[in-house]
Amino acid sequence: MAGPAKAPSQIRLLLVEDVGQVTRYIRGVLNAQTAVKLLDVVPDGAAVIDQVREQQPDVLVVDALLTGRMNGLQVAESVRRAGIDLPIIVLTVPQKPVVVGSGMGLARVLEMPFSGYEFMNMLQQVTAEHRASSPESLSRVIAFHGAKGGLGTTTVSYNVAVAMARTRRVRVLLFDGNLQYADQRSLLQVPQETRSIVDLPTDKLTQAEISETIFTDQNGLDILFGPPRIEDAEMITVRDMEKLLSILRRMYNVLIIDTPRAVNEVSLAYFDAADVILQVATGEVAALYQTALMNATFQAIGFGPDKVRVLLNRFDAQGMLDDKAIRQYLGRPVDFHVGNDFKLVVEANNRGQSMLAAQQNSKVSQHINELARALTEALPAPPPRPVLA
Ligand SMILES: Nc1ncnc2c1ncn2[C@@H]1O[C@H](COP(=O)(O)OP(=O)(O)OP(=O)(O)O)[C@@H](O)[C@H]1O
Ligand SMILES: [Mg+2]
Numbered sequence: 001m002a003g004p005a006k007a008p009s010q011i012r013l014l015l016v017e018d019v020g021q022v023t024r025y026i027r028g029v030l031n032a033q034t035a036v037k038l039l040d041v042v043p044d045g046a047a048v049i050d051q052v053r054e055q056q057p058d059v060l061v062v063d064a065l066l067t068g069r070m071n072g073l074q075v076a077e078s079v080r081r082a083g084i085d086l087p088i089i090v091l092t093v094p095q096k097p098v099v100v101g102s103g104m105g106l107a108r109v110l111e112m113p114f115s116g117y118e119f120m121n122m123l124q125q126v127t128a129e130h131r132a133s134s135p136e137s138l139s140r141v142i143a144f145h146g147a148k149g150g151l152g153t154t155t156v157s158y159n160v161a162v163a164m165a166r167t168r169r170v171r172v173l174l175f176d177g178n179l180q181y182a183d184q185r186s187l188l189q190v191p192q193e194t195r196s197i198v199d200l201p202t203d204k205l206t207q208a209e210i211s212e213t214i215f216t217d218q219n220g221l222d223i224l225f226g227p228p229r230i231e232d233a234e235m236i237t238v239r240d241m242e243k244l245l246s247i248l249r250r251m252y253n254v255l256i257i258d259t260p261r262a263v264n265e266v267s268l269a270y271f272d273a274a275d276v277i278l279q280v281a282t283g284e285v286a287a288l289y290q291t292a293l294m295n296a297t298f299q300a301i302g303f304g305p306d307k308v309r310v311l312l313n314r315f316d317a318q319g320m321l322d323d324k325a326i327r328q329y330l331g332r333p334v335d336f337h338v339g340n341d342f343k344l345v346v347e348a349n350n351r352g353q354s355m356l357a358a359q360q361n362s363k364v365s366q367h368i369n370e371l372a373r374a375l376t377e378a379l380p381a382p383p384p385r386p387v388l389a
Contacts, residue, residue, distance in 0.1 A: 011036045011127050014057035016075055018043040018066055022091070022112070026061075029116035036123055045070030049082050057086065058127050059107075064092040073098065085134065087126040135170045135376045138253040141245070142375055143177075143274035145259045145267075146281075147290035152313040153280045154183040155345060156338055156368070157258040162354040163372035165221035170253040170376055173214070174223045177270055178260040179233035182226030188217060189352035196225040198232045202240050207251055210244075219354055224248070238265045245273045254376060263297065271298070276375070277308045278336070283320030288329035295330070305332065311371070314340035336374065338367045 013036050017023050023041050030038050039055045042048055045062075046069045052060065060079065064072035076088050087107035092098045098109045107126045110119065131137055146153035161174040176184035182196070195213045215223045227233060248255055259270050271277055277298060281291040291310065298308045310330060314320065317340035327333055341355075341364040348355040356365050 010034065011059060011123055012039050012055070012057045013037065013123065014039050014048075014051060014055055014060050015041045016043075016045060016048055016060065016062040016066065016072065017041055017091075018068065019063065022063065026119070029119055032116075033120070036120065044068055045072070045075040045078075048075050049078060049084070052079065052084055052086065058130075059087050059089065059123060061089045061091060061110075061123075064090050064096060064098050085130075087130040089122055089126060133377075135167075135253060138170060138376060139249055140253070140276065140375070141249060141255045141257065141274045142276045142278060143257045143259050143270045144278050144280055145271075145294065146261055147279065147294035148287045149261060151280045151282050151287055152338070154187055154258050155349060156280055156311065156313055156371075157256050158184060158187055159354050159356060159365075159368045160372045160375065161223075161254075161256045162217075162219045162221050162356050163369050164254055164256075164376060165219055166356065167372075168220075171251070172221065172254040172256065173248055173252040174221060175248065175255055175257045176224060176226040177257040177267070179226050179236055179266060180230045180260065182228070184223060184258055185225050185228065187349060187352065188223070190215065190225065192228050194225060194228070196227045196232075197244070198227045198235055200240075200244065202237070205240075205243060205247060207247060210247060210251065219357060222252070236266065238269050241266055241269045242273070245269065249273070263294075268301075271301070271303065275307070277303060278375075279308060279310045280313050281310055281330070281334075282314050283312060283317075283322075283326050285321070285329065288321070288326060292330050295332070309335040311336040311338065313338045316340050317342075336371050338371065339364045 015023065015026060015038060017026070027038065030036055039057055040051065042051050045066050062072040062075050066072045066075065070078070072090055076090060079086060079088065089108045089110055090098050091110050091112055093112050107130070108122055110122055144153050144157040158174060161172055164170050164172040174184065176182050179197070185194070194215060197213070199213050200209060210224070213224065215225060217223060245255070257270050257274070259267050279291050279295060281287050295308060310332065312326065312334045315337045321329070341362060344355050344359055344362055344364060348358040351358070355362065356368060359365055
C-alpha cells in the first residue's frame with residue numbers, strides 16, 4: 001500500500017460493562033501495558049452512543065449479558081444503526097453463545113473466562129483489520145474505460161467521484177485522462193484558462209505544484225483536468241504520467257481515471273496503475289462486442305477478472321438486451337449496474353452539474369452512490385470464469 005506507514009498507535013478502548021468483577025479483571029490485564037488505553041467503563045448501555053461520539057474509541061468491548069435498559073447485543077445494534085463504524089468485541093459466557101455477523105456486523109465474540117493474552121490479541125487483531133479496511137486508509141486507483149464511444153464513461157466516472165467526495169470519508173481525485181479531448185473539461189464547462197496537467201513541471205514534480213493545478217468543484221471534488229487543446233496531449237510522456245500517478249496515489253485515497261477509448265502507451269500506464277478497471281458497457285450488441293474485445297485484450301495483458309470489472313450503464317433503458325444475452329456476448333457476468341434517466345442526466349450534464357446535486361434521491365443517483373460505496377469497500381468476489389455459450 002502506498003503512503004507513509006503510520007506508526008502503530010495506541011488502541012483506545014471503551015468498555016461497556018456493569019459487572020465489577022469483569023471490569024477489575026480487564027483493568028488488571030491492561031495495567032501491565034501501554035498498547036491499549038482504557039478510556040472509560042460505561043455501565044449503562046443507553047449511554048454508549050453518546051460516549052462513543054464523545055470519546056472516539058478505536059474499539060468497543062460490550063458485555064452481551066449487560067443488565068438494565070439494553071443488553072449488549074442491543075447496544076451493538078444501536079451503534080450500527082447510528083452509522084458508527086467501529087469494531088465491537090462482545091463478551092459472553094459459553095452458556096449464552098453469540099453468533100457473529102447476525103446483521104450487527106459484530107467483529108468478534110470472546111467467551112469468558114479469557115486470558116489476558118487472548119484479550120490483547122483480539123483487540124490488536126480487530127483494530128488492525130478495521131484500520132486496513134477503513135476508507136481513510138484506502139489507496140485505490142480505478143480506471144473507467146468505454147470500449148465504444150458514448151457509453152457514459154465520463155458521466156459515470158464524474159458522478160461516482162462526486163459521490164465519494166460528498167461522503168467526506170475519502171480523499172478522492174478525478175483524473176481527466178483523455179489527454180486529447182479532456183472530456184471532464186467539457187462536462188464541467190470550465191473556462192479555457194483552467195489549469196491542467198500541461199501546467200505541471202515535468203522535472204522534480206512536487207505535491208505542492210500538483211495541488212496548485214487541481215480544481216475543486218462545487219461538490220468539493222478535486223479534479224486534475226486534461227489539456228485545453230488537442231495538440232497539447234503530445235507534450236505529455238509516459239514517464240511523466242507514471243511519475244504523476246505515483247505521486248497522486250500518495251496524495252489521495254482514491255484516484256478515478258476517465259480513460260480514453262484508444263489504447264496507447266499512456267492509457268496502458270493508467271491500466272497498469274489501476275487496481276480496478278471498470279469497463280463501462282450498455283446492453284447494445286455493438287457496445288458489448290467492443291467490451292468483450294477489450295476484455296480479451298486486458299486478459300492477454302494479464303489483467304484478470306479480479307481487476308477488470310464490467311459496469312452496465314443504462315441497464316433498464318428500453319430496447320436493451322436482457323441479462324442472459326448480455327452475459328453471452330460478454331462471456332462473463334456484469335458486476336455493477338447503473339440505471340437510465342436521460343432527462344436527469346442530460347439536464348445535469350448540460351448544466352455542468354452532478355446528477356447527485358440535481359436529484360440526490362433519484363434511482364440513478366442511488367445507483368451511483370451504491371457503486372461509489374462498493375468501490376471504496378472491499379470489492380466483491382470476481383465473477384466466475386467465462387462460460388461457453
Ligand atoms: N445513466 C445514464 N442515463 C441516461 N443518460 C446517460 C447515462 N449515462 C450517460 N448518459 C448520456 O450518454 C451520453 C454519453 O455520455 P458520456 O459523454 O459520459 O459518454 P462517454 O463514454 O464518456 O463518451 P466518449 O466516448 O465521448 O468519451 C451523454 O449524453 C450522457 O448524458
Ligand atoms: Mg468520455
